[in-house]
Amino acid sequence: MTEHRCPVMIVTSMPYRLAVIFLAGLMALLAGTLVARDAHAQPPHADPAWTDIVVGAGDDGRRLSLTEGHRLVIQLPANPSAGYLWQIEQLDTAIVARQWSSEPDYVGPGDEITGGATQQVLRFVALGEGQTTLQLALRREWESEAPPVGVFTLNLQTVGPFTGANYQYTVPPLTQPPALSPDDIYAEGLPTHFSWCEQGKCTPIRDQGMCGSCWAFATTGVMEAVIKIQDGVERDLSEQYLVSCNTHNWGCSGGYWAHDYHQNRVPPNEPDAGAVFEVEFPYQAKDVPCGAPHTHHEKISSWSHVGGYGLPSVAAIKQAIYAYGPVSVGVCASDAFGSYKGGIFTTDESSKCTGANHAVVLVGWDDGQGIWYLRNSWGTRWGEGGTMRIGYGVSRVGWNASYVVYGQTPYMPIGGATQPRVRLFLPAIARGGGGVAPDAAPVPTPTPVPTPTPTPQPVQQVPSNGGFEDGRVIWSESSQKGWPLIMNTGSLVIAPHQGSWASWLGGDHNEVAALTQSVQVPSASPYLTYWYWINSADSCGKDVARVLVNGTQVDTYDLCAARNTGGWQSRGVNLGAYVGQTVPLQISVTPRGPVDLATVRRFAELAFEVVGLDYRDYVVQDARFVRPADVDLLVGDPRKAKEVLGWEATTSFEDLVRIMVEAELSNPENA
Structure with a gap:
């Protein structure tokens, strides 16, 4: 029955x-714990001792022969912080398939810089005998109708015998975010749900394009929010000013929190520190000369990391958001992050990069869903209108979190200073x-x-x-x-x-x-x-x-x-x-x-x-x-x-x- x-x-x-x-x-x-897990999840296993065949951009169009004991390793320039990753356009997966590994997917800048261009690593193994063309395209996954920025092709010949031993390595592994204790998550006096965007204090989603300037967008993102929270006015601040005029050698190849330039750091030939309006230095998505001087406007009084470098507790980040406004954070972004279309993102990609390779803004949380409300700088077509609901602890979200102090902050006194009237x-x-x-x-x-x-x-x-x-x-x-x-x-x-x-x-x-x-x-x-x-x-x-x-x-x-x-x-x-x-x-x-x-x-x-x-x-x-x-x-x-x-x-x-x-x-x- x-x-x-x-x-x-x-x-x-x-x-x-x-x-x-x-x-x-x-x-x-x-x-x-109320818990459950996919019944088909496989225990972790060690990769076999393949002989790696490593190729790069200079091998475009090359012919290669693979056996079951070979692993094809392709390293190509990409920028995960801008969402530009190599996608498989053509491949007979009965002959050759992508090998999923716990090894890092990127070779390049470490966690001292976010937004940097890097080498993406894709690995493939042979499954059966035959010939196939492997064609990769460099593009944003959610802009599949747009012409690719780059194309890479290999012609592959596979030679038997084949035992089927490689099939188990072609299934993407299921990942679980790290377990968090209640002390990590809960902050006394804070609501279980809060979002600055729901308070009407967020500005429109931006798009950084192909430039690795996520760090600049995460910097202006929190600045625009605190101005709207405190002053009730909406500003569109210039990311290009931070990209072009900083003295740290940051740019479209990566950078870090640039709050200093909104506080007291004055670049050469500039009259002052402080925010520059977008209309005065429009975004160009590339490294261009500073063109000083510019008119400077709002300033912050200070800024700070949430508990220092690294990954603070969920509770500490909540306290910073509630007291000071949205915070700038790092996250490890790889294939799954770029492919996100909606829902709660729980695919932990922490092993894919060192520290964090992308900068975003957190505007709130929901304990009922166990998530952060994240705002990205990849336009409104990505995710949920440019935003993501990401699980606590997933992909190191919150890395090197920072907040700014503007005007009469903190805005929301922790612990609830307002006495309820009823x-x-x-x-x-x-x-x-x-x-x-x-x-x-x-x-x-x-x-x-x-x-x-x-x-x-x-x-x-x-x-x-x-x-x-x-x-x-x-x-x-x-x-x-x-x-x-x-x-x-x-x-x-x-x-x-x-x-x-x-x-x-x-x-x-x-x-x-x-x-x-x-x-x-x-x-x-x-x-x-x-x-x-x-x-x-x-x-x-x-x-x-x-x-x-x-x-x-x-x-x-x-x-x-x-x-x-x-x-x-x-x-x-x-x-x-x-x-x-x-x-x-x-x-x-x-x-x-x-x-x-x-x-x-x-x-x-x-x-x-x-x-x-x-x-x-x-x-x-x-x-x-x-x-x-x-x-x-x-x-x-x-x-x-x-x-x-x-x-x-x-x-x-x-x-x-x-x-x-x-x-x-x-x-x-x-x-």
């Missing part, structure tokens, strides 16, 4: 279930049809009637059996369809992130499933950290996965194809409000349906959004009045209303909130 299960949050797996979210364990509290107790208790006054004594919340559950296990300092390696011990499983939720690798369609067990939630039509256990939140590390993998074939709005602590929703995921992660993603939640408490931890998947589970906090968030406000500026949750533990799964099931009465919902929860707020605003009595 074919199993047919729809959207799911996986913590275990069964064959032929459609939308799923996988969890590979909640390993330590709170450093737990105190909201959760849950809000209605009295005679009215709401609770902000400072009124809270009415005790009735204790819900619990549904029968298995005998509770002893409370642990961390989620016991967080990695599921003891099977179904400790966890309470609940599946309306009767599915087991925690399984070993023999029953899974993907490999667990670690060990031999994982959990799969959902995957059947209208399935309601949950995993629950009681945990004690320690004061030393009040973070819930987990790994998850969403894989769905459904449209959005049908099924939802939630993480609840003490009955309060702390995370939610729409299980649909548009939200598929394409691999394991890390996520963390600050549970500081529950330090020292014993609380139920629950991961659930339910149909979204006409009746959706929503907290009072979500209601407040949506209500303030209607009038363009952030509820966190006006509302604070008092942890003393959080309701006691809910039953295992407190969620309405609307199916009977539809099946028996034929009722169909026409208004979503979000729409109801909007209608209520708009009605209140239009009421003359509220004027």
Whole structure:
């Protein structure tokens, strides 16, 4: 019998279930993990002892003979920092194929300079006997219709025998970003989601062209942003001024942060330091004379690296962004980075370069997705309109991060200096049809009637059996369809992130499933950290996965194809409000349906959004009045209303909130 299960949050797996979210364990509290990995991922292997045949630009048009024991190594000039890489235009891959290796893809400048031209290294191995033409074209992957900047051709003859031993080396390896601890990620007092672009403080995406001037664009990018944040005006600053007038010998062959030239460094024949407007020295994408003097405008008061050279913690970069504005950072950019078209970028290319070879700007973050909001200088056709969502720690993003101080910065005081004007107790208790006054004594919340559950296990300092390696011990499983939720690798369609067990939630039509256990939140590390993998074939709005602590929703995921992660993603939640408490931890998947589970906090968030406000500026949750533990799964099931009465919902929860707020605003009595 074919199993047919729809959207799911996986913590275990069964064959032929459609939308799923996988969890590979909640390993330590709170450093737990919901995890999953591609079942076809292969363990790392050592490359065989090939005899390398190395060729370069001077070998264009050459004829070569290859055997199974040869590796063809091609080194050609390229500029990954501008997105110009060699692409395969013609090749019979049944005869010769690209060999993917953990070896660096570039030979050239080190991490002391970003944007430098370099030698790209491409490796090929023979798979079968025959003749084929290998033709490479130098271009940007997202501008495939444009004529190539360069072409390189080899005529190849392969000679047997062939055993098939080389096939395993022609599959691109799956990569995982480095594991990050909660202390690396979470900064006290900062929101879990923030973006300067969403605040309207970003300027348009630029395009550096073929010039290796990413460092100049990353310099002006943060300068333009802080001017807009502080002064409320939009500037288009000259990158060409930095390329042509710097005294560090930087240019289209690379450079570094040029903040000094916006502060106090005065080039020869210039009257002053400070920014130059684009209209006064337009960008030409090449090294041209400085042509001093120029008129200089805004200046910064100082600039600094975030924690020194190298790769700072995610938390430190967040603090700099929140306090000072967008930051200039380095990243290791190779084939996958250049081919990015959208979604969350998780391909770690750290091994492809030394330090970082490209400079970009980070404008914000989202802990729910585990990503930075990155702005590139490759035009709007690349990525998501010129931007990228890149996972924390991927490809050394954040390398040598720097920020500038302009005007009355910092803008957003860390820790939240602004006192919220409204105190909201959760849950809000209605009295005679009215709401609770902000400072009124809270009415005790009735204790819900619990549904029968298995005998509770002893409370642990961390989620016991967080990695599921003891099977179904400790966890309470609940599946309306009767599915087991925690399984070993023999029953899974993907490999667990670690060990031999994982959990799969959902995957059947209208399935309601949950995993629950009681945990004690320690004061030393009040973070819930987990790994998850969403894989769905459904449209959005049908099924939802939630993480609840003490009955309060702390995370939610729409299980649909548009939200598929394409691999394991890390996520963390600050549970500081529950330090020292014993609380139920629950991961659930339910149909979204006409009746959706929503907290009072979500209601407040949506209500303030209607009038363009952030509820966190006006509302604070008092942890003393959080309701006691809910039953295992407190969620309405609307199916009977539809099946028996034929009722169909026409208004979503979000729409109801909007209608209520708009009605209140239009009421003359509220004027």
